[in-house]
Amino acid sequence: DDTQQRPPMGPLLSISSLSKQYPRTQARAVNDVSFNLYSGEILALLGPSGCGKTTTLRMLAGFETPDTGSIHLKDRDITSLPPQKRHIGMVFQDYALFPHMTLAENVTFAMQQIARDQRYTKALEWLELVGLGDLADRFPEELSGGQQQRVALVRTLAAEPELVLLDEPFSNLDAGLRERTRKEMRRLFKKTGTSVVLVTHDQAEAMTMADRIGVMKDGDLLQLGPPQQVYREPANAFVAEFLGHTNLLEAQASGESAATPLGQVDLNAPAEGRVTLSLRPEHLALVPSDDSDSATVVDREFRGHDYFYVLQRGEQRYCAIVPNHEPLEVGDRVRLKAHRQASVLPAEQQRKH
Numbered sequence: 282d283d284t285q286q287r288p289p290m291g292p293l294l295s296i297s298s299l300s301k302q303y304p305r306t307q308a309r310a311v312n313d314v315s316f317n318l319y320s321g322e323i324l325a326l327l328g329p330s331g332c333g334k335t336t337t338l339r340m341l342a343g344f345e346t347p348d349t350g351s352i353h354l355k356d357r358d359i360t361s362l363p364p365q366k367r368h369i370g371m372v373f374q375d376y377a378l379f380p381h382m383t384l385a386e387n388v389t390f391a392m393q394q395i396a397r398d399q400r401y402t403k404a405l406e407w408l409e410l411v412g413l414g415d416l417a418d419r420f421p422e423e424l425s426g427g428q429q430q431r432v433a434l435v436r437t438l439a440a441e442p443e444l445v446l447l448d449e450p451f452s453n454l455d456a457g458l459r460e461r462t463r464k465e466m467r468r469l470f471k472k473t474g475t476s477v478v479l480v481t482h483d484q485a486e487a488m489t490m491a492d493r494i495g496v497m498k499d500g501d502l503l504q505l506g507p508p509q510q511v512y513r514e515p516a517n518a519f520v521a522e523f524l525g526h527t528n529l530l531e532a533q534a535s536g537e538s539a540a541t542p543l544g545q546v547d548l549n550a551p552a553e554g555r556v557t558l559s560l561r562p563e564h565l566a567l568v569p570s571d572d573s574d575s576a577t578v579v580d581r582e583f584r585g586h587d588y589f590y591v592l593q594r595g596e597q598r599y600c601a602i603v604p605n606h607e608p609l610e611v612g613d614r615v616r617l618k619a620h621r622q623a624s625v626l627p628a629e630q631q632r633k634h
């Protein structure tokens with residue numbers, strides 16, 4: 282059959298200046314958020330609790346009406362369409378399957394667009410795609426949490442939505458299962474060319490699942506880019522710290538390097554004058570030394586293939602990740618030395634509102 286997609290002319294989804302304020306609240310839950318999503322792309326909205334990611338997703342799904350702004354899916358303005366007319370599938374945190382229906386029936390239920398006599402075969406294909414073909418005649422309560430999660434997902438995909446929305450989809454799974462499920466889901470989305478907007482507060486989940494990550498805080502979309510880019514070139518200190526441990530250094534830049542409390546450090550981009558740098562803990566070397574300006578190891582955490590160290594130097598704390606040969610002890614004195622470039626954080630921009 283002809284499921285071949287034409288190359289996209291423009292973005293699949295286009296969100297423009299979306300804002301939302303709930304009654305009886307001081308601030309906007311979502312503040313002038315704009316982004317595009319391209320066909321087949323997985324985009325993660327990442328941020329702490331209350332940053333506005335769920336509200337954004339609910340406006341995409343049609344469960345909330347934006348105060349201002351617009352949402353286009355393909356060429357349609359869907360800003361004020363009811364949810365069922367949007368061709369968008371959503372998987373919620375509590376992916377309730379119908380308990381009295383088998384897995385196959387749960388999936389066929391979503392396939393109203395397909396001729397009735399073809400639904401069961403098609404449902405089996407979907408279940409096989411997530412390794413559950415053999416369990417098609419079981420009931421949801423006879424499955425593990427991870428298996429149920431996969432059924433909920435293929436049930437959504439079986440309706441052939443143009444876009445799939447996921448709200449913290451793996452939060453009910455334990456750590457090991459969560460990691461495996463993420464990998465499987467990403468593989469499934471790529472195999473089926475599914476376009477996805479995923480909401481999470483977990484940076485590891487955003488990094489492993491998404492093609493691009495949008496970092497949100499207090500309703501603002503602070504930065505949008507591929508995982509490597511938001512990690513290596515964070516737009517500000519919040520993004521740098523939300524995507525993992527980092528050392529923020531006040532520095533005096535001159536071209537490709539800067540004077541910092543840790544000595545001269547190479548920069549990822551030329552800069553001049555007073556700047557803030559982000560130096561990841563894995564880019565900091567610890568050299569045993571008893572100089573007067575050495576740092577002291579105040580904490581050490583064994584993490585398998587490396588150690589995570591916390592160091593104190595004067596008033597300042599630093600963190601470093603070092604491969605685990607010859608571990609340092611708490612109380613050891615070391616010199617801190619950047620062995621990779623630090624990222625220059627752009628000067629804080631004026632707030633828009």
Ligand code: ATP
Nearest residue numbers: 303304306310329330331332333334335336337482
């Ligand atoms: P979480 O990860 O905790 O779900 P979130 O990033 O998804 O958080 P939202 O649920 O979008 O954030 O909430 C954004 C802001 O809007 C928060 O300050 C929240 O308290 C507020 N908010 C959310 N829903 C409502 C509501 N129905 N009425 C009033 N305020 C709300």
